[in-house]
Amino acid sequence: MIGLSHYLIFSTVLFGIGIFGMLSRRNAIAVLMSVELMLNAVNVNFVAINRFVTSGQAAGQLFSIFVIVVAAAEVSVGLALIISIYRHRKSVDLNNFDLLKW
Amino acid sequence: MEISLLGTEILLATLGFLALVTGLLPGRAKSITGSMSLAGLLLILVYTIAHFGEEASLFQGIYLVDNFAAYFKMLFLTATLLVSLGAGRYLERFENKKSEFYSLMVFATLGMVIMASAGDFITLYVGLELMTVSFYILTAFLLRDGLSTEAGLKYLVLGAASSAILLFGISLVMAYTGTTVIGATAARLMTEPAVVAGIVLLAAGFAFKISVIPFHMWTPDIYQGAPTPVTNYLSVASKAAAFAAMVRVFMVAVDAAPGLTLSWNLILAILAALTIIVGNLIALVQEDIKRLLAYSSIAQAGYILAGLAAANAYGLKGVLFYALLYVFCNTGAFIIATAVEVDSGSTAIEAFRGLSKRSPALAAIMTICLLSLAGIPPLAGFVGKFYLFAGAIQQGYLWLALIGLIMSMVSVYYYLNVSRVMYIEKAGKQEPVKGSGAFRLALWVCALAAIFLGCYPAPLSNLAQQAIQLFL
Numbered sequence: 001m002i003g004l005s006h007y008l009i010f011s012t013v014l015f016g017i018g019i020f021g022m023l024s025r026r027n028a029i030a031v032l033m034s035v036e037l038m039l040n041a042v043n044v045n046f047v048a049i050n051r052f053v054t055s056g057q058a059a060g061q062l063f064s065i066f067v068i069v070v071a072a073a074e075v076s077v078g079l080a081l082i083i084s085i086y087r088h089r090k091s092v093d094l095n096n097f098d099l100l101k102w
Numbered sequence: 103m104e105i106s107l108l109g110t111e112i113l114l115a116t117l118g119f120l121a122l123v124t125g126l127l128p129g130r131a132k133s134i135t136g137s138m139s140l141a142g143l144l145l146i147l148v149y150t151i152a153h154f155g156e157e158a159s160l161f162q163g164i165y166l167v168d169n170f171a172a173y174f175k176m177l178f179l180t181a182t183l184l185v186s187l188g189a190g191r192y193l194e195r196f197e198n199k200k201s202e203f204y205s206l207m208v209f210a211t212l213g214m215v216i217m218a219s220a221g222d223f224i225t226l227y228v229g230l231e232l233m234t235v236s237f238y239i240l241t242a243f244l245l246r247d248g249l250s251t252e253a254g255l256k257y258l259v260l261g262a263a264s265s266a267i268l269l270f271g272i273s274l275v276m277a278y279t280g281t282t283v284i285g286a287t288a289a290r291l292m293t294e295p296a297v298v299a300g301i302v303l304l305a306a307g308f309a310f311k312i313s314v315i316p317f318h319m320w321t322p323d324i325y326q327g328a329p330t331p332v333t334n335y336l337s338v339a340s341k342a343a344a345f346a347a348m349v350r351v352f353m354v355a356v357d358a359a360p361g362l363t364l365s366w367n368l369i370l371a372i373l374a375a376l377t378i379i380v381g382n383l384i385a386l387v388q389e390d391i392k393r394l395l396a397y398s399s400i401a402q403a404g405y406i407l408a409g410l411a412a413a414n415a416y417g418l419k420g421v422l423f424y425a426l427l428y429v430f431c432n433t434g435a436f437i438i439a440t441a442v443e444v445d446s447g448s449t450a451i452e453a454f455r456g457l458s459k460r461s462p463a464l465a466a467i468m469t470i471c472l473l474s475l476a477g478i479p480p481l482a483g484f485v486g487k488f489y490l491f492a493g494a495i496q497q498g499y500l501w502l503a504l505i506g507l508i509m510s511m512v513s514v515y516y517y518l519n520v521s522r523v524m525y526i527e528k529a530g531k532q533e534p535v536k537g538s539g540a541f542r543l544a545l546w547v548c549a550l551a552a553i554f555l556g557c558y559p560a561p562l563s564n565l566a567q568q569a570i571q572l573f574l
Contacts, residue, residue: 063276070227070231078259
């Protein structure tokens with residue numbers, strides 16, 4: 001029988017993969033995708049919580065919908081920034097963004 | 103439900119959209135955006151002060167109107183007003199995008215206001231994101247400047263990751279408590295590994311926003327790259343907002359939980375000590391005024407965190423008191439740094455050479471603000487640190503107060519180094535630094551507040567006492 005803990009373990013693994021990708025990838029788009037993976041791990045948690053803990057009320061699903069909407073806003077700002085940087089430097093490689101001491 | 107309870111929020115949202123719309127007016131008519139936004143912010147500030155003392159819990163505890171939230175709302179609005187007034191001639195760099203600048207500032211303020219009032223994690227998250235997404239855009243506002251866009255992208259990547267960490271913490275806590283209302287969480291928290299992990303992740307998410315060591319790496323880069331008024335706003339208001347939310351979450355949910363044995367005070371105290379030490383030490387070697395103020399702001403966050411770690415009447419009062427005086431002192435320093443940057447085109451500390459000859463008033467106010475940040479009596483910073491450290495000692499963290507005291511003395515070195523450059527070194531130029539009337543007004547408000555709050559702290563201290571009453 002699959003329960004809440006299975007989902008929590010699955011989402012923790014997913015979250016870890018997201019963090020690893022964010023830290024190891026050098027392409028700005030890939031980094032944004034890794035952050036999305038982290039947010040989706042959170043969404044898995046909330047949907048599982050809705051099924052196993054708070055069944056009857058929609059708090060978990062509501063939260064995950066908010067997360068999806070806000071993540072969309074965040075990514076649209078992020079992509080706009082990447083395009084504007086690309087126009088100047090002809091690169092989306094984070095290693096080339098070294099004007100500021102990291 | 104009384105609609106006037108949400109007056110601040112409704113008026114701020116209206117003002118934000120109005121600023122966007124007036125930006126579309128043709129020709130010179132659009133220049134009313136600035137004065138309209140300032141007048142609007144002033145009115146909203148007056149409205150918020152007039153409604154101090156109202157208590158209500160709206161939508162089954164999702165949104166709280168209380169003294170604590172009202173205090174922080176006043177703080178955010180004061181900061182927005184001072185930063186917008188003090189930006190002065192720097193705004194010319196924004197060319198035809200001034201209305202967007204004001205609008206985004208107002209929306210960021212709205213996000214902070216929502217964070218301070220949030221009684222539930224969903225509301226908290228939405229307010230936090232409204233604030234941070236506005237800040238991503240504001241940080242990258244100078245699109246032709248490589249530094250600014252780079253800072254914007256770095257802030258976005260790290261900010262989004264920190265939100266994800268915060269959310270993961272919330273989801274773990276919710277998995278065991280089954281509720282998102284902060285007030286209802288306390289009774290159901292228990293000592294489970296997953297709950298403890300959730301609380302630690304929550305703390306890490308907040309620590310990122312207030313740039314506590316070891317989550318501070320983004321701060322100097324983003325502070326240096328962002329337009330200077332935005333840096334100013336980021337350093338005072340967004341930190342205060344994160345503190346407001348953090349104090350509420352930790353005092354209402356974690357501290358009051360009967361089933362949870364977790365020495366969260368000690369964790370925060372160790373983080374605060376680390377932050378104070380490392381922030382002050384790295385600030386010693388900085389040669390850029392924005393980076394210097396960035397590391398100084400990290401150290402200041404450490405002092406405030408010490409008050410939260412103490413979690414008693416003195417400590418919490420210190421958090422609120424210090425957050426407000428930090429707005430005045432740091433904004434004063436940043437306004438002058440902005441004016442010098444516009445004048446010389448450089449953000450190096452060297453650019454301050456001979457400022458005492460060129461503009462004696464500016465040099466004097468800069469010195470007052472920096473000394474207040476260092477905590478020299480009779481300026482406001484001393485009183486704030488007194489409350490914070492008194493709280494820490496009362497709670498048994500004598501070592502924390504000692505570290506804070508020693509590192510405050512160390513900080514005098516780098517604050518006074520700026521004064522040394524201003525007063526002793528010779529200037530290249532002789533003419534005074536130019537500034538508008540609004541710029542001077544903001545500056546004098548900051549300087550007088552730094553002196554007045556230091557000599558006569560009682561009124562503000564009483565206000566802070568009323569605001570924290572609900573946690574004691």
